[in-house]
Amino acid sequence: MRSSYDAVVVGGGHNALVASAYLARAGRSVLLLERLPAPGGATVSTRPFPGVDARLSRYSYLVSLLPRKIVRDLDLDFRVRTRTVSSYTPTVRDGHPTGLLVGGGEARTRASFARLTGDDREYTAWRDFYALTAHVASRVFPTLTEPLPTKAELRHRVDDETAWRTLFEEPLGRAIEARFADDLVRGVVLTDALIGTFADAHDPSLRQNRCFLYHVIGGGTGDWNVPVGGMGALARALVDTARAAGADLRTGHEVTRVETDGRRAEVTYRTEDGEGTVGARHVLVGASPQELAQLTGAAPPPPAEGAQLKVNMLLERLPRLRDPDIDPREAFAGTFHIGEGYEALALAHGEAAAGGPPSAPPSEIYCHSLTDPTILGQDLVDRGCHTLTLFGLHTPARLFTDATNDALRAALLAGSLAQLDQHLAEPIADCLATDADGNPCVEAKTPLDLQRDLRLPGGNIFHGDLAFPYDDQGEPGPAGRWGVETPHANVHLCGAGALRGGGVSGIPGHNAAMAVLGG
Incomplete structure (x- = not known):
């Protein structure tokens, strides 16, 4: 290892890898230091079940926010x-199992709404509302890899006062209740505002609006897609690209201190063999703002709180459904909403806010292997096995302690699967595959587990509350041009905690690299 680099990148998540690849391809000398045995962070794929050839996206799962620009720029x-x-x-309506299918073409979606609600009014409201979000997506998403706009500039770019007020100024619950009458439809809309975010539909902070915005603008369309080969395929592609460009990627290196005068920095790290120090012109931090504060000795930012339960499963077969009009292969190919009616979500939020776990945990499920079976070994494919990913809502980090984590994880997992069973013609437990030790192929991760595994503050998958993608303090100065600034001129955030960070996007990695390169 050399004694000094143009840039030292702290952490090896996908954003840090994006930043490293851009800088190395621009001819800069780059050293990336990752404390874990392998790079990838939350975008790794693993084989979590002993003796089973299933490579699951362990922490993250779908892709929407990754710009094609980054994929093209980095080949x-x-x-x-x-x-x-x-x-x-x-x-269940009038005592009969049914459901709402969105997809399979406009005619089929319209028919599904009519079957659920009895007429076209909810479908028309749905179509109009998502035309509004699509307009915003087409205007806002391209700005995420451009210099940070002011609030006024982004508002002008959106050029629709109704859309701006709906998404950026008023609690999302107001628009949902004004536009939709059906409780189930209202809940389906609201769920995108609650992924990893503990909030009520009418939260005056608008944290639910910010989460919703990032879930409907991806790619300029809001589409959520399946990564071929699992999320780990993205990490592997980024590692290959960064290394091919000359970046030095070191795992098992934990950064313990960053000292800088604004022009030169010294980065101290620890390995199993002892400590070392390396110099840098620039330091890019893919870790959280809390971690950055600890590394630089600064006052920490406000505490962050995650609010999700992540469950991975492998099934011998997809379960049969109570609804006779839907094929399980269709139902689980998209997002399968469980217990996510509007009033049910409000009840779950209220229970968690009062200090207890939701009595009927809301969650959503999808099956990766229906769209991309390459994550399974051929034997599993031949047997008809499938993966399921469950993402639970309204399980804030405040509920979990070292003493209660294991028991609460088990209780929430059992409660979530019981909620699913209400809509199945057979228990999900009967469909679970078993590993080489004879144990069911199911694992669950709480916010506390994510904090321990990945050092996500409070288990927050976004490193903190998401922010609207604009500068709210007036015209951005030189340090804030890309929204990655820190109090130190030569230290930049390149992870999810940067403004316009969050999700599997690579955007803060791109923006931090542009800040260094003077873009």
Whole structure:
């Protein structure tokens, strides 16, 4: 290892790898230091079940926010596939199992709405609302890899006062309740505002609006796609690209201190063999703002709180559904909403806010292997096995302690699967595959687990509350041109905690590299 580099990158998540690849391809000397045995962070794929050839996206799962620009700029060997079904939401109406299918063409979606609600009014409201979000997506998404706009500039770019007020100024619950009458439809809309975010539909902070915005603008369309080969394929492509460009990627190196005078920096790291120090002109930090504060000795930012339960499963077969009008292969190919009616989400939020776990945990599921079976070994494919990914809502980090984490994880997993069972013609437990030790192929991760595994503050998958993608303090100065600034001129955030960070996007990595390169 050399004694000094143009840039030292702290952390090896996908954003840090994006930054490293851009800088190395621009001819800069780059050293990336990652404390874990392999790079990738939350975008790794693993074989979590002993003796089972299933490579699951362990922490993250779908791709929407990764710009094609980054894939093209870096010549990444990475592909995604579209899902034929956007979502299916099972319910019971007049004593009969039914559900709402979104996807399979406009005519089929319209018919599904009519079957659920009895007429076209909810479908028309749905179509009009998502035309509004599509307009915003087409205007806002391209700005995420441009210099940071002011609030006024982005508002002008959106050029629709109704859309601006709906998404940027008023609690999302107001628009949902004004536009939709059906409780189930209202809940399906609201869920995108609650992924990893503990908030009520009418939260005056608008954290739910910010989360919703990032979930509907991806790619300029809001589509959520399946990464071919699992999310780890993105990490592998980025590692290959960065190394081919000359970046020095070191794993098992934990950064413990960053000292800088604004022009030169010294980065101290620890390995199993001892400590070392390396110099740098620039330091890019893919870790959280909390971690950055600890590394530089600064006052920490406000505490962050995650609010999700992540569950990975392998099934011997897809379960049969109570709804006779839907094929499980369609229902699970999209997002399968469970217990996510509007009032049910409000009840779950209220229970968690009062200090207890939701009595009926809301969650959503999808099956990666229906769209991309390459994550499974051929034997599993031949047997008809499939993966399921469950993402639970309204399980804030405040509920979990070292003493209660294991028991609460087990209780929430059992409660979430019980909610699913209400819509199945057979228990999901009967469909689970078993590993080499005879144990069911199911694992669950709480916010506390994510904090321990990945050092996500409070288990927050976004490193903190998401922010609207504009500068709210007036015209951005030189340090804030890309939204990656820190109090130190030569230290930049390149992870999810940067403004316009969050999700599997690579955007903060791109923007931090542009800040260094003077773009």
